[in-house]
Amino acid sequence: MLDWEQIFATRSSRMRASEIRELLKLLDQPDIISFAGGIPDPALFPDAAFKEAYSDIFSSAQVGSALQYSVSEGYKPLREWIARDVAKIGIDCTPDNVFITSGSQQALDYLGKLFLSPKDTALVTWPTYLGALSAFNAYEPNYDQLSLNGNRTPEAYRDTAAKTGGAVKFAYLSADFSNPTGETIDLAGREKLLALADELDIAILEDAAYQHLRYDGEAIPPIMALDIARKGGIENTRTIYSGSFSKTLAPGLRVGFVVAAMPVIRKLVLMKQAADLHSSTINQIAIEHVASRGFDAQVAKIKAVYSKRRDAMLAALDKYMPKNTTWTRPEGGMFVWVTLPEGMDGAELLAKSIATEKVAFVPGKAFYADGSNANTLRMSFSCADEAMIDEGIKRLGRLISNAIRAAA
Numbered sequence: 293m294l295d296w297e298q299i300f301a302t303r304s305s306r307m308r309a310s311e312i313r314e315l316l317k318l319l320d321q322p323d324i325i326s327f328a329g330g331i332p333d334p335a336l337f338p339d340a341a342f343k344e345a346y347s348d349i350f351s352s353a354q355v356g357s358a359l360q361y362s363v364s365e366g367y368k369p370l371r372e373w374i375a376r377d378v379a380k381i382g383i384d385c386t387p388d389n390v391f392i393t394s395g396s397q398q399a400l401d402y403l404g405k406l407f408l409s410p411k412d413t414a415l416v417t418w419p420t421y422l423g424a425l426s427a428f429n430a431y432e433p434n435y436d437q438l439s440l441n442g443n444r445t446p447e448a449y450r451d452t453a454a455k456t457g458g459a460v461k462f463a464y465l466s467a468d469f470s471n472p473t474g475e476t477i478d479l480a481g482r483e484k485l486l487a488l489a490d491e492l493d494i495a496i497l498e499d500a501a502y503q504h505l506r507y508d509g510e511a512i513p514p515i516m517a518l519d520i521a522r523k524g525g526i527e528n529t530r531t532i533y534s535g536s537f538s539k540t541l542a543p544g545l546r547v548g549f550v551v552a553a554m555p556v557i558r559k560l561v562l563m564k565q566a567a568d569l570h571s572s573t574i575n576q577i578a579i580e581h582v583a584s585r586g587f588d589a590q591v592a593k594i595k596a597v598y599s600k601r602r603d604a605m606l607a608a609l610d611k612y613m614p615k616n617t618t619w620t621r622p623e624g625g626m627f628v629w630v631t632l633p634e635g636m637d638g639a640e641l642l643a644k645s646i647a648t649e650k651v652a653f654v655p656g657k658a659f660y661a662d663g664s665n666a667n668t669l670r671m672s673f674s675c676a677d678e679a680m681i682d683e684g685i686k687r688l689g690r691l692i693s694n695a696i697r698a699a700a
C-alpha cells in the first residue's frame with residue numbers, strides 16, 4: 293500500500309484530528325445536554341427573510357448574475373453595507389477596504405498564508421480560538437503567548453522568535469467575547485497591544501466574530517477603530533479586522549469579511565483568485581438582502597435570547613459549582629470559561645460526564661497552543677434553554693464535586 297505520509301508535504305503533519313472531536317461525535321445521542329458546540333441556535337435563524345431573499349433573486353432579472361461567477365473582492369452592495377456597518381463602531385473605511393470571504397474562517401487561513409513562513413512566530417492569547425490554531429498550523433509557525441499585562445518587553449518576543457528560527461509576524465486575538473473564554477479586552481489592553489505591535493512592527497489580526505453580541509456593559513472601540521483614530525486613516529493602520537455573518541444571520545451561507553488597508557486587500561484578492569475565485573455569489577446577495585432589511589432587528593432578537601441563557605448559566609454556576617472552581621462572567625458572546633482545581637483534567641471529566649451525567653462541554657486544553665491548562669472547560673450557552681442549562685450545570689456541579697472529593 294502507498295505510504296501517503298512519505299509524499300504528503302511536511303505541513304500536513306500538523307493537521308490532526310483531535311481526540312476531543314472524537315468524543316464530541318458521541319453528542320448525537322438525543323438525551324445529551326450539550327454545552328459543547330459554539331454554534332448559533334437554529335431556531336433563531338431568520339429563515340423567512342432568507343426565503344424571501346432567494347425568492348426575490350429568482351423572480352428578478354438578477355438571477356443570471358446571482359448564479360454566475362463574480363468578482364473576487366465580493367458583491368459590491370454587500371461591501372458597501374459592511375463599510376457602513378463598521379463605520380458605526382469607528383472603523384472608517386471605503387467599500388474597497390472590505391473583502392468578502394467564505395466565512396471568517398477562510399480569512400484566518402488566508403492571513404496565515406499571507407504572513408507566516410515556516411518557523412515564523414504568531415502571537416496568540418493563551419487560550420485562543422482553536423480554529424485559528426488549525427488555520428495557522430498549515431503554515432508551520434511557532435506560537436508565543438501574547439500577554440497584555442505588560443510583563444513582557446518587545447525584545448522578549450523578538451528574542452524568542454529568533455531562537456526558534458523566525459520573526460514575529462502578527463498578534464491574533466478577539467477583543468470582544470472571545471472564543472473560548474467569553475472575555476473582553478479593556479481599552480487599556482487594546483492600547484497596549486497597539487503600542488506593542490508598533491514596537492515589534494507586526495500586524496494585528498482582530499477577530500470580531502462575536503462583535504455584535506454584547507448583552508450588557510459599555511461597548512469598547514475595536515482595536516482597528518483605535519488604530520485608525522491614532523494613525524489618521526485606514527491606510528496607515530496595521531490592524532486587519534475580520535467579521536462574520538455566522539453568529540448574527542446564519543453560518544450555512546458561509547459569508548465573512550476582512551477590513552484592511554489596500555495593500556493587504558490586494559494580496560487577499562490574488563489569494564482568492566487562486567483558491568476559490570470568489571465566495572458564493574447568490575449567498576452574498578442573499579446576505580445583503582437580509583442584512584439591509586432587518587439586521588438590527590435580528591441582532592436584537594438573538595441578543596434577548598442569548599443574554600437570558602448567559603444569565604441562566606451564570607446563576608446555575610453560582611448555585612451548583614463547588615467552592616474551588618472559578619469562571620468568567622462574559623458581557624456577550626456564547627461562552628463561559630470554567631477553571632477547575634489544578635491537576636483535574638477536562639478531557640477525563642468529559643468522558644465521565646457523557647457516560648454518567650449526559651452533559652457535554654469542550655475540555656479547555658485544545659485552546660492552548662502549548663496544550664497546557666488541562667483543568668479548564670469551555671461551556672457554550674447558545675443552544676440550550678434556561679431549564680436545560682440549570683439541569684445540565686446541576687449535574688456537572690455534582691460530578692465535579694465528587695471528582696474533587698475523590699481526589700482529596
Ligand SMILES: Cc1ncc(COP(=O)(O)O)c(C=O)c1O
Nearest residue numbers: 395396397421471501536538548
Ligand atoms: C472566534 C471565531 N472566529 C472565527 C470563527 C469562524 O466562523 P465563520 O467562518 O463561520 O465566520 C469562529 C467560529 O466559531 C469563531 O468562534
